[in-house]
Structures are given as structure tokens and as C-alpha cells.
Amino acid sequence: MPPAADDPATRTALAAHQAGALRWLGGGAIAVVLGVLLGAAAGPLVDDGRTVPGLGLAVIVLVLVGLVGVGAGTGALLRTIRWRRALAVTPWQIGRLRIAGPAVIAFEPEGYDELDPTAEPVRLRLLSTAVWRTRAVQGLDGGEVRAAPVGGGQWVLGADGLPTLYGARTTRR
Structure with a gap:
């Protein structure tokens, strides 16, 4: 029997799984970067004595949600790689x-x-x-x-x- 990875539908499904993993990884990284940038921009505001309600909470939420997205994306990407390798030698x-x-x-x-x-x-x-x-x-x-x-x-x-x-x-x- 041919390996599962030889099936065009399997290759398409693996590519879709990988694309989803990359979206999670990229979206998480963007959220972390935005959180860090927002936190850095808040520094001068605080030094001038101005406050923006909810700014600190927004920074924390962006960074934490971004880290979760990076973790989910990394895990899914590693799973896709493991599946691709296994399906290259294992038949359906x-x-x-x-x-x-x-x-x-x-x-x-x-x-x-x-x-x-x-x-x-x-x-x-x-x-x-x-x-x-x-x-x-x-x-x-x-x-x-x-x-x-x-x-x-x-x-x-x-x-x-x-x-x-x-x-x-x-x-x-």
C-alpha cells in the first residue's frame, strides 16, 4: 500500500493544518509585539503624569493572549511536521x-x-x-x-x- 502522504487530499489537508498553525503563531507574535510596543508607548505618558484608563490591562491581555497564540501555533506546527513525517511511511x-x-x-x-x-x-x-x-x-x-x-x-x-x-x-x- 502506498504511504498516506502520497494521497493528494492528505497533502492538501496537511498544508491546511500547517497554514492554520502559522496563522496562530503569527497572530500570537503580532499580539506580543503590539503589547510590548503599547507598554513602551505608555511609559512617557506615565512620566508626564497622564493616565489612560485600561492601558495597563490592555498591555497585559495582549501579551498573555499573544503568548497563548504562540504556544498553540508552535504546538500545531510541530504536530504537522510529525504527522507529515509519519504519513510519508505509513499507509492509510x-x-x-x-x-x-x-x-x-x-x-x-x-x-x-x-x-x-x-x-x-x-x-x-x-x-x-x-x-x-x-x-x-x-x-x-x-x-x-x-x-x-x-x-x-x-x-x-x-x-x-x-x-x-x-x-x-x-x-x-
Whole structure:
């Protein structure tokens, strides 16, 4: 079987994931820079005895929110790189997706027999807690999906018609 990264839809989804990561990273960096610049501009105002209500709070919020954005963007960018490397050597497995809870899913690979007492589906928990991502995956309940292990107990899920990939971590029962 060819590696998952050979699929044009997979390459497009990875590029979209990377673009989102770069947006978070860039937006966070811009917010930090604006917070620092605003703080530097506030210095002369305070020296002159003038005050601007809420200026200090705005500086703190910009820097903190920016740092969160930088962290989220960096994490997503590293995840994209790890996924790209893993999918370059790992083929997609086709199977059915079953929803077991809000962010808990089970992947039943092709050939899975639910009547076989020794057969176990791959139990996963979504990495993202974003409501829209969780709902998008829940909409795939009973549908055919592609999944691939990417190491460290993590899997990547995709399906026809979805513009992105979803990360999940294996769980116990």
C-alpha cells in the first residue's frame, strides 16, 4: 500500500493544518509585539503624569493572549511536521468510525468483526477540544474514514470530503 502522504487530499489537508498553525503563531507574535510596543508607548505618558484608563490591562491581555497564540501555533506546527513525517511511511487504514462519547471514538479497521470476542476496535480520544472539530468528527459516526498511527499512541483521522485531518490519542476502555 502506498504511504498516506502520497494521497493528494492528505497533502492538501496537511498544508491546511500547517497554514492554520502559522496563522496562530503569527497572530500570537503580532499580539506580543503590539503589547510590548503599547507598554513602551505608555511609559512617557506615565512620566508626564497622564493616565489612560485600561492601558495597563490592555498591555497585559495582549501579551498573555499573544503568548497563548504562540504556544498553540508552535504546538500545531510541530504536530504537522510529525504527522507529515509519519504519513510519508505509513499507509492509510480504511474502516468505520463509531462515536462512544463527546470526544471518544472507536475506529474499526476493515475486516473488524464485532461478533468476534477477541476483536477490539482502536479506542481514541480527540486531541482537539474545539467544539466545531468534535462535532465534525461526530458527524462521521458509522461512516468510512481513513486512519493511520503516527507514533506515541497517536493517530490521524481523515475522510472524503473533509478539508482537514483530526488527531486522536489511544485510550483504555
